[in-house]
Amino acid sequence: MNPARLVQSIGWMAFLAALLVGGGYASYIAAWQQWVLIAATALFGGLVLIDALVNRASDHHDHDHHDHDHGNTTDQWVQTLVHLIPLFLFLTLGVTTLGSQPIVDFTKPAPMSVLTSRHAADEKPPAAQTPPPALGNEQNSVVAAPVPVKTDTATPPPILLDGPTPADPTATPNTAKDPAIPAAVPLPLMELYYPKKHLGVTRVETIGRLMIPTQEEIDKVPPEIDRADLKLLLYRYVMTCCAADASPVFVVLRGREASELKVDDWVKITGTWIPAPGLGDMAKIEVDSMTVIEQPTEPFLQAPKE
Amino acid sequence: MCSPALGPLGGNIPHSSSRLLHSIDPPPAPPTLPDLMAVDHLPSKAAGPGSYVNRALFLLLIGLTVVLFPPLAERQPWHDSFATYFIAIVLEAVPYILIGSLLAGLIELFMPATLLPRLAKRLGLFGIPATALAAPAFPACECGVLAVARGLMRKGLPLPHTVTYLIAGPIMNPTVLFTTWLAFQDARYPILRAVGALFVAVIVGYLLWRMDPRKILLPKVSDSLAKGDDGHGHGHQHDHSHQHGDGCADDCHDHPAPLVNLGAALKKPGAAVVMDVTAPVVATKPRRSFRQTMGQLSANVIDHFLEMAAFFLMGVFIAAAMKTYFGSAGFSDVASSVILAPLAMMLLAFILSLCAEADAFVAASFSEFSLAALLAFLVFGPMFDIKLLLMYRVVFRSWFIFAIAGAMAVLVLFYVLALVPLLDAGLTSMGIGRAAL
Numbered sequence: 001m002n003p004a005r006l007v008q009s010i011g012w013m014a015f016l017a018a019l020l021v022g023g024g025y026a027s028y029i030a031a032w033q034q035w036v037l038i039a040a041t042a043l044f045g046g047l048v049l050i051d052a053l054v055n056r057a058s059d060h061h062d063h064d065h066h067d068h069d070h071g072n073t074t075d076q077w078v079q080t081l082v083h084l085i086p087l088f089l090f091l092t093l094g095v096t097t098l099g100s101q102p103i104v105d106f107t108k109p110a111p112m113s114v115l116t117s118r119h120a121a122d123e124k125p126p127a128a129q130t131p132p133p134a135l136g137n138e139q140n141s142v143v144a145a146p147v148p149v150k151t152d153t154a155t156p157p158p159i160l161l162d163g164p165t166p167a168d169p170t171a172t173p174n175t176a177k178d179p180a181i182p183a184a185v186p187l188p189l190m191e192l193y194y195p196k197k198h199l200g201v202t203r204v205e206t207i208g209r210l211m212i213p214t215q216e217e218i219d220k221v222p223p224e225i226d227r228a229d230l231k232l233l234l235y236r237y238v239m240t241c242c243a244a245d246a247s248p249v250f251v252v253l254r255g256r257e258a259s260e261l262k263v264d265d266w267v268k269i270t271g272t273w274i275p276a277p278g279l280g281d282m283a284k285i286e287v288d289s290m291t292v293i294e295q296p297t298e299p300f301l302q303a304p305k306e
Numbered sequence: 307m308c309s310p311a312l313g314p315l316g317g318n319i320p321h322s323s324s325r326l327l328h329s330i331d332p333p334p335a336p337p338t339l340p341d342l343m344a345v346d347h348l349p350s351k352a353a354g355p356g357s358y359v360n361r362a363l364f365l366l367l368i369g370l371t372v373v374l375f376p377p378l379a380e381r382q383p384w385h386d387s388f389a390t391y392f393i394a395i396v397l398e399a400v401p402y403i404l405i406g407s408l409l410a411g412l413i414e415l416f417m418p419a420t421l422l423p424r425l426a427k428r429l430g431l432f433g434i435p436a437t438a439l440a441a442p443a444f445p446a447c448e449c450g451v452l453a454v455a456r457g458l459m460r461k462g463l464p465l466p467h468t469v470t471y472l473i474a475g476p477i478m479n480p481t482v483l484f485t486t487w488l489a490f491q492d493a494r495y496p497i498l499r500a501v502g503a504l505f506v507a508v509i510v511g512y513l514l515w516r517m518d519p520r521k522i523l524l525p526k527v528s529d530s531l532a533k534g535d536d537g538h539g540h541g542h543q544h545d546h547s548h549q550h551g552d553g554c555a556d557d558c559h560d561h562p563a564p565l566v567n568l569g570a571a572l573k574k575p576g577a578a579v580v581m582d583v584t585a586p587v588v589a590t591k592p593r594r595s596f597r598q599t600m601g602q603l604s605a606n607v608i609d610h611f612l613e614m615a616a617f618f619l620m621g622v623f624i625a626a627a628m629k630t631y632f633g634s635a636g637f638s639d640v641a642s643s644v645i646l647a648p649l650a651m652m653l654l655a656f657i658l659s660l661c662a663e664a665d666a667f668v669a670a671s672f673s674e675f676s677l678a679a680l681l682a683f684l685v686f687g688p689m690f691d692i693k694l695l696l697m698y699r700v701v702f703r704s705w706f707i708f709a710i711a712g713a714m715a716v717l718v719l720f721y722v723l724a725l726v727p728l729l730d731a732g733l734t735s736m737g738i739g740r741a742a743l
Binding site: 008009016025028033039040051054078096097098100105241242244264 | 398
């Protein structure tokens with residue numbers, strides 16, 4: 001194997017292995033793609049090893065004899081630098097993820113809205129009254145709500161905590177002392193987008209990133225959306241295959257001043273969920289508590305596959 | 307030393323004279339590269355204008371990377387966006403490019419050299435639609451399909467058939483059609499998407515029927531095919547003295563033979579010389595050890611992968627930049643236009659360079675667009691986008707890439723505006739639609 005080809009191969013192996021071993025792949029591709037990537041990395045590593053061992057003595061590819069464009073030595077090394085660009089970006093920037101910078105329209109329905117009709121049609125009340133699990137990185141799990149089920153889907157659930165913001169911004173209402181306050185149900189932000197899902201759930205706990213719309217962005221909002229509410233948004237991206245196809249989903253946050261907050265901070269929100277009246281409208285959360293947290297190891301939500 | 311006897315360009319001289327040849331008019335199948343080059347060999351340039359352009363593009367890419375992402379510089383929000391898009395597309399596509407390269411390597415090693423040319427000859431004009439319909443037999447997404455297509459072409463699949471496969475393959479992939487249905491929950495979308503792919507691929511295949519592959523393929527590709535390079539790559543026309551390794555002193559190479567000499571015939575319009583397909587195939591039985599086979603396979607796959615990956619990275623770089631700075635902003639403004647909406651969606655598909663397995667989910671988010679416009683996105687995207695534009699440069703001449711892109715755009719536009727309404731009406735009358743499945 002000639003030196004340039006060897007460096008190219010090692011560069012690719014280092015890039016793939018670094019993202020797989022460090023878990024950084026979760027910031028770029030869907031969970032189900034992980035196994036494809038592992039298999040591909042193993043295959044490539046095996047081929048490089050075989051090539052190095054079997055063809056090492058035969059000077060097998062040191063001459064330009066077929067349509068692979070080995071070119072001259074200069075071209076080979078120029079191409080080698082191109083092959084090292086992914087590794088260079090990874091080493092320079094570390095594991096990255098999408099923030100609010102590429103968002104151009106926060107009122108646009110998310111791609112999985114096409115699946116919403118099916119979700120909305122499934123209006124069976126949650127059967128199991130199991131306690132909600134802690135909200136970790138497994139954001140796609142949907143839990144049953146331990147609250148009474150309302151059957152009137154047209155009317156938003158009652159807002160039980162539509163009061164002033166607690167003095168302590170991180171304080172959570174003590175539900176043990178006040179039985180009128182239901183426990184917060186951990187739900188991925190994506191689930192709050194569906195207007196008729198999780199019927200009866202009023203208090204929710206979710207994770208996302210903060211976005212403060214600019215006046216220019218607010219001016220573009222369709223007139224049917226209440227612009228007065230658009231001071232602070234919580235967003236998170238949902239991906240199908242990889243970050244390139246990811247789209248953000250949003251909820252409007254009420255009860256916090258945007259000036260206190262930093263754009264793109266990861267926060268855990270607990271509050272009262274006000275589902276959107278319909279597909280494409282924006283849901284709201286009346287914030288009880290907001291805690292700045294570290295970026296989850298899986299920053300993207302996974303679009304439903306079925 | 308290699309046996310059996312080698313032709314002037316390294317392919318095996320056919321052992322049976324009955325394979326050569328009859329004159330007929332018109333030719334029932336397009337010529338393959340070995341055919342054309344066997345006599346009418348055009349010398350290639352070691353460093354033609356194309357290679358200088360490629361070198362300049364690569365240097366520009368390296369320079370931009372260093373300038374835009376200087377180590378230890380203050381980090382900007384767009385740095386994260388760009389790097390995320392770039393690395394995401396790379397991670398998603400690399401396995402499929404590798405799988406395509408592996409498939410191509412296996413085809414080159416194990417597919418009988420005469421199989422595809424004989425099939426193409428037997429099927430004649432029907433070979434083009436047959437190729438499109440048979441594309442699921444070599445399933446590959448758009449990132450891997452070029453490697454597979456190149457492997458098929460090396461095995462003698464004529465260029466029109468190869469391009470037909472290249473266009474239809476990514477969409478005719480069963481996984482892609484399934485995810486299309488999944489995204490829309492409407493059977494019309496995968497059906498009309500597949501029909502659109504077949505429509506465009508078959509017409510483009512026929513448009514290329516009489517074209518000279520040497521004017522379409524890069525000289526190095528033409529030369530390689532004409533030499534009967536089986537992927538092991540020994541053309542035997544050039545002087546080389548490398549070691550074949552132990553056990554390779556005999557006929558360890560599976561040289562595909564130049565099956566037919568069309569060079570002279572092409573100088574006389576309307577006449578052609580074709581092979582006698584009834585003649586027995588004279589195969590050179592490879593006698594490779596397992597070790598040699600694995601060595602050859604690994605070298606082929608790595609070469610395929612590394613060569614395409616360089617151009618792929620250039621395309622991904624541009625696509626990531628476009629997504630970071632432009633995204634889909636402004637495209638919704640033309641959603642109500644009958645003509646502009648499909649054009650805008652094709653342009654968007656070109657810019658976004660999405661994987662065919664995921665693009666339907668993105669398309670579904672453009673709910674303000676019509677069925678025709680969404681199908682323009684779904685049909686055109688896997689055929690031509692930024693990363694494919696750069697990857698095609700591995701094989702095709704620049705003029706052909708732009709010509710075929712224009713042809714595909716026109717055909718897709720015609721399909722979605724003229725045929726989709728008719729087909730949609732037919733499907734709807736059959737009860738196929740959103741609730742059908």
